[in-house]
Amino acid sequence: MRYCLKRLMAVVPVLLGLTVIVFSMLAFLPGDPATAILGPYATPDNVERLNRQLGLDKPPAQQYLIWLGNILQGDFGRSYSLNRPVLDEVLERFSATLVLAGAALLLCTLWGILIGVRCAVAQYGWSDRLLTLAAVAGISVPSFWLGLLAILAFSVHLRWLPASGMFAVYGGGGAADLVRHLILPALTLSVVATGVIARLTRSAMLEVLRQDFVCAARARGIGERRVIYRHAFKAALVTIIPVIGVQAGFVLGGAVYVETVFQWPGVGRMLVQAISTRDIQLVQGGVVVVAASYVLFNLLADLAQHALDPKIKT
Amino acid sequence: MSGARFAASFAALGALLLRHRLAGLGALVLLVVAALAAAAPLLPLPNPDLTDLANRLQRPGAPGHPLGTDHLGRDLLARLVWGTRLSLAVGVFASLIAALAGSCIGIAAGFFGGRTDNLLMRGIDMLMAFPYILLALAIVAALGPGLLNALYAVAIVNIPFFARSVRGATAAIAHREFVDAARLAGMRNWRIIGGEILPNVAPVITIAMSTTIGWMILETAGLSFLGLGSQPPQADLGSMLGEGRNLLINAPHVSVVPGAMIFVVVVSINLLGDGVRDWLDPRLRAGQLSRPAAVTRIERADAGAAHRPDGALLQVRGLRTRFVSAGARTQYAVNGVDLTVDAGQCLGLIGESGSGKSVTALSLLGLAPSPPAVIGGGRVYLAGEDLLAADFERLRAIRGRRVAYIFQNPMAALHPLMTVGAQLTEAIRCHRRMPRQAALDEALGLLRQVRMPGAAARARQYPHELSGGMRQRVGIALALANAPELVIADEPTTALDVTVQAQILQLLAQLRRERNLALIFVTHDFAVLSQLCDRVAVMYAGRIVESGPTHDILARPAHPYTAGLIRCAPRLGGGRRPAAIPGLPPAADRLPRGCAFAPRCARRREACEAGKVASTRLSAARRVRCLYPLEAA
Numbered sequence: 052m053r054y055c056l057k058r059l060m061a062v063v064p065v066l067l068g069l070t071v072i073v074f075s076m077l078a079f080l081p082g083d084p085a086t087a088i089l090g091p092y093a094t095p096d097n098v099e100r101l102n103r104q105l106g107l108d109k110p111p112a113q114q115y116l117i118w119l120g121n122i123l124q125g126d127f128g129r130s131y132s133l134n135r136p137v138l139d140e141v142l143e144r145f146s147a148t149l150v151l152a153g154a155a156l157l158l159c160t161l162w163g164i165l166i167g168v169r170c171a172v173a174q175y176g177w178s179d180r181l182l183t184l185a186a187v188a189g190i191s192v193p194s195f196w197l198g199l200l201a202i203l204a205f206s207v208h209l210r211w212l213p214a215s216g217m218f219a220v221y222g223g224g225g226a227a228d229l230v231r232h233l234i235l236p237a238l239t240l241s242v243v244a245t246g247v248i249a250r251l252t253r254s255a256m257l258e259v260l261r262q263d264f265v266c267a268a269r270a271r272g273i274g275e276r277r278v279i280y281r282h283a284f285k286a287a288l289v290t291i292i293p294v295i296g297v298q299a300g301f302v303l304g305g306a307v308y309v310e311t312v313f314q315w316p317g318v319g320r321m322l323v324q325a326i327s328t329r330d331i332q333l334v335q336g337g338v339v340v341v342a343a344s345y346v347l348f349n350l351l352a353d354l355a356q357h358a359l360d361p362k363i364k365t
Numbered sequence: 366m367s368g369a370r371f372a373a374s375f376a377a378l379g380a381l382l383l384r385h386r387l388a389g390l391g392a393l394v395l396l397v398v399a400a401l402a403a404a405a406p407l408l409p410l411p412n413p414d415l416t417d418l419a420n421r422l423q424r425p426g427a428p429g430h431p432l433g434t435d436h437l438g439r440d441l442l443a444r445l446v447w448g449t450r451l452s453l454a455v456g457v458f459a460s461l462i463a464a465l466a467g468s469c470i471g472i473a474a475g476f477f478g479g480r481t482d483n484l485l486m487r488g489i490d491m492l493m494a495f496p497y498i499l500l501a502l503a504i505v506a507a508l509g510p511g512l513l514n515a516l517y518a519v520a521i522v523n524i525p526f527f528a529r530s531v532r533g534a535t536a537a538i539a540h541r542e543f544v545d546a547a548r549l550a551g552m553r554n555w556r557i558i559g560g561e562i563l564p565n566v567a568p569v570i571t572i573a574m575s576t577t578i579g580w581m582i583l584e585t586a587g588l589s590f591l592g593l594g595s596q597p598p599q600a601d602l603g604s605m606l607g608e609g610r611n612l613l614i615n616a617p618h619v620s621v622v623p624g625a626m627i628f629v630v631v632v633s634i635n636l637l638g639d640g641v642r643d644w645l646d647p648r649l650r651a652g653q654l655s656r657p658a659a660v661t662r663i664e665r666a667d668a669g670a671a672h673r674p675d676g677a678l679l680q681v682r683g684l685r686t687r688f689v690s691a692g693a694r695t696q697y698a699v700n701g702v703d704l705t706v707d708a709g710q711c712l713g714l715i716g717e718s719g720s721g722k723s724v725t726a727l728s729l730l731g732l733a734p735s736p737p738a739v740i741g742g743g744r745v746y747l748a749g750e751d752l753l754a755a756d757f758e759r760l761r762a763i764r765g766r767r768v769a770y771i772f773q774n775p776m777a778a779l780h781p782l783m784t785v786g787a788q789l790t791e792a793i794r795c796h797r798r799m800p801r802q803a804a805l806d807e808a809l810g811l812l813r814q815v816r817m818p819g820a821a822a823r824a825r826q827y828p829h830e831l832s833g834g835m836r837q838r839v840g841i842a843l844a845l846a847n848a849p850e851l852v853i854a855d856e857p858t859t860a861l862d863v864t865v866q867a868q869i870l871q872l873l874a875q876l877r878r879e880r881n882l883a884l885i886f887v888t889h890d891f892a893v894l895s896q897l898c899d900r901v902a903v904m905y906a907g908r909i910v911e912s913g914p915t916h917d918i919l920a921r922p923a924h925p926y927t928a929g930l931i932r933c934a935p936r937l938g939g940g941r942r943p944a945a946i947p948g949l950p951p952a953a954d955r956l957p958r959g960c961a962f963a964p965r966c967a968r969r970r971e972a973c974e975a976g977k978v979a980s981t982r983l984s985a986a987r988r989v990r991c992l993y994p995l996e997a998a
């Protein structure tokens with residue numbers, strides 16, 4: 052419990068720093084947002100008025116504090132290109148991304164661990180070699196290309212699964228429809244992280260299997276299955292879990308490509324569009340929300356690891 | 366060089382070759398691709414930006430366009446080569462920038478430590494709080510779309526990775542002697558960093574580069590794919606893919622081909638990177654990351670020859686164990702060991718570290734880790750049954766049930782994440798089926814038998830919550846869990862404090878008497894051994910050099926090595942340890958032809974080094990392996 056509190060406290064400065072980075076990076080862009088909004092033919096008068104409206108005439112530190120105060124109250128400003136509150140748009144988009152990334156994270160955790168353990172158990176056997184090679188291919192594949200191949204194969208030629216969107220345009224809706232639309236993007240998104248987790252699990256298991264307590268468990272006559280899946284795996288999991296936390300970041304970020312390929316209405320695609328239209332408020336809001344939720348997810352991974360490993364004490 | 370040796374190292378060697386062959390393949394592919402990309406201006410290719418709307422969307426194989434054309438009729442092969450050139454260049458530059466900036470930060474943090482370190486690493490942590498690609502997106506948003514900006518973004522995102530690993534490597538050597546010496550000599554900081562630190566962290570930087578360059582190529586291509594990287598008419602592989610995406614259904618080759626190129630390049634880089642890591646990481650190179658099998662590999666050269674076991678509980682005859690690893694000389698750790706233990710008897714197995722006593726102890730139940738261990742010959746009879754011929758299930762039924770081990774370091778031998786009680790009940794229930802509660806009751810009984818104070822509370826604790834002495838009591842309780850006939854204790858008190866040592870020894874003596882246990886007690890210390898053991902076997906360079914009743918040998922040692930060991934033993938009741946035996950035991954990979962002790966022996970004569978010294982009978986109970994023993998027969 053004490054540990055939980057301490058970790059929670061440690062998250063606060065990280066979140067603050069995060070907002071500082073996001074704000075300072077995007078607040079002092081070359082070219083000012085007012086011109087971007089009003090277009091190149093705006094009169095200086097209009098620009099100045101808009102600047103005052105946006106609070107851009109105040110010193111940077113004050114601007115930041117005002118902005119921070121606003122986002123703490125849930126006010127991320129308005130998106131000028133969509134003409135709606137940033138937070139509404141971001142939350143709507145982010146929930147779509149969460150569905151996609153969550154599914155992918157589940158898949159890669161499951162498959163990555165299964166493959167990694169299988170490799171370690173059959174070290175240097177043919178299945179190990181094959182799977183190790185597959186894992187290298189997995190971490191090397193551009194997911195935007197893999198997504199296109201998947202669409203070609205499963206949507207265009209086989210016509211098994213829809214190629215784009217989250218729901219069917221006509222008569223869509225419901226969980227079954229969502230799952231049908233989710234399969235290809237989630238699989239595509241999970242491939243790289245599966246490769247990473249498999250490789251790591253393999254080496255973590257090999258590392259653990261060499262340790263004394265494995266030999267000691269064998270000396271006690273404990274069956275090989277139990278030695279590997281209970282003793283060794285339990286110890287290896289302590290190193291695997293933080294990597295899953297890190298992979299969550301890769302999956303969340305990598306969702307940008309997959310969302311673009313599959314036209315998934317997620318926050319990544321929103322950000323790309325916002326960047327192209329120079330909709331700074333929207334970019335800021337999107338980045339802050341996604342990054343903050345990633346920090347919180349890592350906090351969870353950390354607490355899970357803590358629950359698993361009694362040695363980490365405050 | 367024998368077939369058996371080769372076969373033993375075959376698996377590891379095969380894997381090594383395979384990995385290196387894959388790395389070689391990666392290097393080859395990469396070389397060809399890079400050469401083509403570099404030579405792009407010289408190749409007889411059409412202008413990649415030349416539009417030809419009459420010939421748009423030609424399929425691969427069209428005349429004059431081996432890979433076809435895109436929606437503007439531009440030649441895809443030419444675009445592919447030029448795009449690869451651009452993507453490779455961008456990836457390499459991004460990785461150089463990240464390596465440079467990250468290494469500077471890492472070296473500064475690791476070298477100066479303290480405040481600087483704290484400040485820099487907090488900053489790095491901050492960057493790592495962002496999901497990887499999101500940060501790159503934010504940076505591109507700030508700088509504006511463009512290939513150069515994408516390059517910077519990807520480089521910045523990768524800085525933390527370099528900074529962290531380089532900082533670790535720097536901090537590890539920042540206070541080593543040679544660095545301190547340079548400081549004392551008045552060398553400037555930057556000269557120390559350039560002359561002493563940099564060469565030492567270079568492998569780390571190389572490893573980090575080999576890990577990240579593939580990512581960087583992927584990520585820059587990805588940003589271009591999103592339309593945030595290279596802008597038309599300039600095209601790298603990613604933007605080719607992005608432009609071709611809209612034609613996916615009618616002309617898939619326009620987007621599939623550049624994607625395949627990215628994939629091939631990145632796979633090659635990663636295969637090569639794995640090879641580089643294998644080569645630079647000494648642990649991987651030594652093949653130490655191979656998984657020990659459940660039973661030691663057994664390749665007995667003397668499979669036909671049988672001994673007739675007599676009535677002893679344990680009889681070991683001619684046991685040989687060697688360590689075989691690819692790329693290293695074979696180590697002969699155990700070279701024909703004979704041991705006999707009767708029911709209820711305690712045998713002390715004594716020798717310096719490296720004498721092969723622990724390997725002998727582990728080999729008895731096939732627990733020596735293989736790879737690299739191979740049992741090359743001999744018999745281990747338990748009540749007449751040859752354990753080295755038993756199948757795994759048979760062996761498993763004996764492990765822990767009839768023969769149990771106590772290990773030297775109880776902290777390492779206990780599972781760190783399981784409670785004491787869980788480990789005990791597991792040990793009980795894996796040999797005797799019983800309800801959990803009954804096993805737990807039995808476990809508490811065992812803890813009481815090993816005089817564990819507050820047994821019930823301790824059972825709920827984890828190993829790290831116990832003291833060293835208590836942990837070893839748990840180790841003993843685990844060994845006794847199924848009332849074995851024979852316990853093999855491998856230096857069970859070496860890792861403990863002196864006072865705790867005495868308590869554990871007392872406990873072992875007591876339990877042995879109460880349960881009529883047979884015990885093999887492995888140690889390097891005659892003082893410890895004399896308290897507990899009826900008989901002694903002295904081991905040197907993988908052989909038993911002397912054996913007999915403890916009191917007899919203590920009083921009148923026959924082998925010069927035994928005499929030396931006794932002289933070295935700390936006297937019971939205090940007194941300083943006299944000088945150890947001068948010299949070192951021979952390396953297990955180059956044993957001398959004659960007596961292995963000869964280089965350290967004061968009684969050595971010419972005959973000692975001429976040939977193998979046989980073990981001779983000294984009296985009914987004693988044997989010695991020496992040509993000129995201190996005690997005559």
Ligand code: SF4
Pocket residue numbers: 924925926960961962963964966967968969970973978990991992993994
């Ligand atoms: S055989 Fe010779 S060299 Fe070896 S111990 Fe005996 S006396 Fe010394």
